[in-house]
Amino acid sequence: MPLDGDDWRQFFDAFEREAWRFEAQPTYTMPKEQENVARFLRGEDKPLGHNSRWHDRVREYKNSGRSIGRVRIVRRPLTDYQRYQFAWGIPGNIEAGEEIRILDVTHDDLGLPLTGCDWWMFDEKRIAHLNFRPDGTQINREVYTGDPAPYREWKRIALERAVPFREYVKGLDLPT
Secondary structure (H helix, E strand, O other), rough: OOOOOHHHHHHHHHOEEEEEEEEEOOOOHHHHHHHHHHHHHOOOOOOOOOOOHHHHHHHHHOOOOEEEEEEEOOOOOHHHHHHHHHHHHHHHHHHHEEEEEEEEOOOOOOOOOOOOOOOOOOOOEEEEEEEOOEEEOOEEEEEOOOOOOHHHHHHHHHHOOOHHHHHHOOOOOOOO
């Protein structure tokens, strides 16, 4: 079943305890982000209020006793988009209350599903696929109705091997 607009928001917001994302694309070509990515690449300052709507949502989830997190998959060298995320996106998400870890798969993919599909898992049982073209353009979002057990295992592997974001970026030369 496809998830768009209000259906996506309702599906997402219905989690009771935990929302967790497996984020594997090297680049995301999101129309809303393109101007900010270009600003970052030109060396401009991050705009005030960058990503504030997401931060407000994260705070709402945290204030209601729910948790939200992700593991961001990377391969070296980082893409321009990943550098943008690391400098402008992720620090604010963490400050808002999202737990973000980084898993570097440059030398070993650990048997994880790394191409074409990211996913959110809600309360360890509901899965939503986020499907992408190779250029990072999102094709769609859809409810996964199969067995969630492989997703729980991939999550376990990712969390076991990932490191906290701030640990991973120590020593990286990223603009703020």
